[in-house]
Each structure stands twice: as C-alpha cells, then as structure tokens.
Amino acid sequence: MDGHCLCGAVRITAIPSSQAASACHCAACRRWTGAAMWAVEAAAAEVRVTGEVRTYRSSPLAERAFCPACGTHLWIRDDGKDYDLMPGLFDAASEFPLSHEVYADRAFACVRLAGSHPRASRAEYENSHPFVEGDAR
Template sequence: MTETVYGGGCLCGWIRYEAIGPANNPHTCSCRQCQRHSGSLTTAWVEFPRDSVSWTGPGGVPSTFRSSEMTSRAFCPKCGSSIGAIDDAPTIELLIGGFDEADQAALRPRFHSFEDRRPRWWHVDTGPDDSGSSEA
C-alpha cells in the first residue's frame, strides 16, 4: 500500500513541504492564537508526525515564533504566509489552505476546536460532502 504525499507551501513558493500520509486529526479551530496567527476567525489544520514532513523549497525550514509553552507558529520569512505550527511533541500541524490540493477528502475537517470562540454564525458542516464548488 502506498502512502499519500501531500504537497504545499507558502504564497511566494519560498517555503515548500511534502507531508507523507495519513493525514491526522483534520479540524478547524477558533482559539485566539489561531485567530491571531492567521488573521482569520477560523483556521483549518491537519497533523502529521514530524518525521513525515520534509521542507523541500529553497527557503528550507520556515521561520517560527514561540506562541505557547508547547508550540511555535511557522511562517514564510519572505512573504509572511502562515504555514502551520511546529509542536514540541513530535507533531507538525499544517494549515489546510497551503496544500496544493486542499480539496482531498482526507483533509476535510471533522470537528471544530474552541467553538466558544467562533462567531455564532460560523459552523462546520459535518453532513454529506458537497460536490459543488464555488471559487472566488
């Protein structure tokens, strides 16, 4: 059985990565740290073991900012794009929007963390997949 390789990176392409599946714990989060890190009310994350993620772009490993006792937020030092979080535990959480093919079923969020911090109008649709798409 072959494992899925998920590619992605920042806006300018300086930071690129490959994560070898399976994708673990895809979810959305509305905690205050995620809001400030992304500039969005909600982020969408997926986790991979640290040894399953390779930094493949010309920029190598992303820059980090220590955001709590257990994690650092990762970003591109050139364009400022948020990449994810590099935990002290052997886990890297990547923002789903940075993947080249973010619409894969394995990356679909399954739950929402810190629901009490999300706007009342925001929710994760846990119903059947919507086969339609709209692009801005």
C-alpha cells in the same frame, strides 16, 4: 502531498496522518489567522521542508511557523510533536473533509461550521488538555 507558500520560497512535502482537516477557534488561532485555524496533521518524520522558515513561540509548548518573504502561515507544532500544517499549502487537501473542531463555542458567527463532525467547547478541550492556559489560547 506537495505544497508551497504564496511566493514559493518555502516548499513542503508531507504524508498526512489522515485525509481530513481540523479547525480551531481559540483566541490565539483567531488572532493568527483572522478567524479560525485549519490544520492537517502529519508526523514529524513524514514532513520535509525546504526554504527559509521563521518561527514564533506562541506558547511555552508550541511554535508557529511562517514564510519570512510572503508571510504565509505554514504550521503550528507542539514541541517534539506532530505538525499541524495549513491545508491551503496543498492543492491535494482541497477535498479533505472536516474531522473535528475545538473551541467551537468561541467561533465567530461568520465562521460557524455546519455538519455533524465532533465539536469540543473551550471547557471540554481544556479539561482534556491541561497545558492550555485560559485566554492564552
């Protein structure tokens, strides 16, 4: 997939790990995006980025990236792990179904998602991801 930020200063080419997107409703993602964060996963070796990118260390283990010119959110990435890219960067992602959502019990009423996809509550997600610390996420 080929994509870019709002102003076009950052361009990203990626081969997604699957043809689906996920959603996160944790406190950090809600603050970053305004409601829920959507992501398309891609292995680091399958992502090419051109243009200036700024990052913000949002936790001891992860960074969030954005275009310094227009502010478009680009990705969140745990250190040394795969990219969770924002699907809105890629026209090709417009038909991707929702694979799953995490922190589903924390979703704002205006963004509760319909469908039969898997949902993990805050407790369920944090039990299987011990690096997550309370309300920091």
